[in-house]
Amino acid sequence: MIELPEAQTLAAQISQHLSGKTVINSTAAHSPHKFAWYYGDPAEYPAKLNGGRVLSARGLGMFVEIALSTSTLLFNDGVNLRLHPQAGPIPVKHQLLLTFDDGSSLSASVAMYGGVVCWANHELYENSYYATALAKPSPLTEAFDEACFRALLAPDAVRKLPLKAALATEQRIPGLGNGCLQDILWQARLHPRKKLSTLTNEELHQLFLSLKSTFREMAQAGGRSTEKDLFGQPGGYPVNLCAATNGKPCPRCGSPIMKEAYLGGSVYICPVCQKL
Ligand SMILES: [Zn+2]
Numbered sequence: 663m664i665e666l667p668e669a670q671t672l673a674a675q676i677s678q679h680l681s682g683k684t685v686i687n688s689t690a691a692h693s694p695h696k697f698a699w700y701y702g703d704p705a706e707y708p709a710k711l712n713g714g715r716v717l718s719a720r721g722l723g724m725f726v727e728i729a730l731s732t733s734t735l736l737f738n739d740g741v742n743l744r745l746h747p748q749a750g751p752i753p754v755k756h757q758l759l760l761t762f763d764d765g766s767s768l769s770a771s772v773a774m775y776g777g778v779v780c781w782a783n784h785e786l787y788e789n790s791y792y793a794t795a796l797a798k799p800s801p802l803t804e805a806f807d808e809a810c811f812r813a814l815l816a817p818d819a820v821r822k823l824p825l826k827a828a829l830a831t832e833q834r835i836p837g838l839g840n841g842c843l844q845d846i847l848w849q850a851r852l853h854p855r856k857k858l859s860t861l862t863n864e865e866l867h868q869l870f871l872s873l874k875s876t877f878r879e880m881a882q883a884g885g886r887s888t889e890k891d892l893f894g895q896p897g898g899y900p901v902n903l904c905a906a907t908n909g910k911p912c913p914r915c916g917s918p919i920m921k922e923a924y925l926g927g928s929v930y931i932c933p934v935c936q937k938l
Pocket of ligand 1: 914915933
C-alpha cells in the first residue's frame with residue numbers, strides 16, 4: 663500500500679519521466695474490479711485525458727496526484743502505478759492505462775481496493791480525504807513541527823485511543839498508515855496498544871522525533887523495501903518490523919519479533935523494546 667514515502671517516490675519518478683509527455687490514448691475500467699472506484703463515469707475519462715500534457719506530479723499524504731494540461735489524476739493508497747517503456751509488455755489487467763506520445767505507457771492497477779480519480783480542469787473534486795491531504799502539512803516538511811504534531815493529537819477523543827488508532831487512522835497524520843507505523847513505534851520504543859493519554863511528555867517527544875526521522879529515511883531511500891516503485895523495484899529502506907521479519911531477531915535487542923492481530927490488521931512488535 664502506498665504511504666507517504668511511496669507517494670513521494672512515485673510522484674518524483676512520474677515528474678522526472680512523464681513531464682512534458684502528452685496522452686494520446688487512455689482506457690479506464692478495462693478490467694472489472696468490485697473495489698475499484700472512479701469519479702464520475704470512467705467511460706468519460708478518455709475525453710478528459712486524451713490530448714493532456716503531463717505538467718507535474720506530487721505526493722499528498724497517501725495520494726499520488728498528476729496534473730495534466732486538461733485534467734487532474736489522483737490515485738490512492740491501494741493503486742499500483744507502473745511505467746512501461748515503448749514496446750514493453752503491459753499488464754493484462756488494469757483499471758487505467760495511459761499511452762503517451764513517445765510510446766511509453768502508465769498503468770494503474772487496483773490490488774484489493776483503490777480509487778482512480780480523474781476530473782477535468784473545469785470540474786471540482788470534493789472528497790474529505792483529499793481535502794485533509796491538501797490542508798495538513800506533510801510530515802516531510804519543516805511546517806510539520808512538534809507543535810503541529812501535538813496539536814493533531816490533542817483532542818480528548820484522540821487521546822483516548824491506542825497509538826495505532828491515534829496515529830494511523832483517519833489520515834490524522836498525513837500519509838501515515840499501518841505499514842510505516844511499525845518502524846516508527848519501534849524506533850520510539852512504544853507499543854501500538856499503548857493509550858496515547860498515558861505517554862509522558864518525553865515519550866511524545868521521542869515519538870515525534872521517530873516519526874520525522876523514519877519518514878525522512880524511508881523517503882530518501884525511495885520508499886520501503888516492502889513496496890514497489892514506478893518501475894516495479896522495491897524501495898531502498900529496509901523495513902525492520904514487517905511480515906518478512908516476523909520471528910527474526912529485533913535489530914536492537916535480538917528478541918524475536920512478534921506479530922499480533924490488532925484493530926483490523928497485523929502489528930509487529932519487539933516484546934522487549936516496546937513495553938505496554
Ligand atoms: Zn528489541
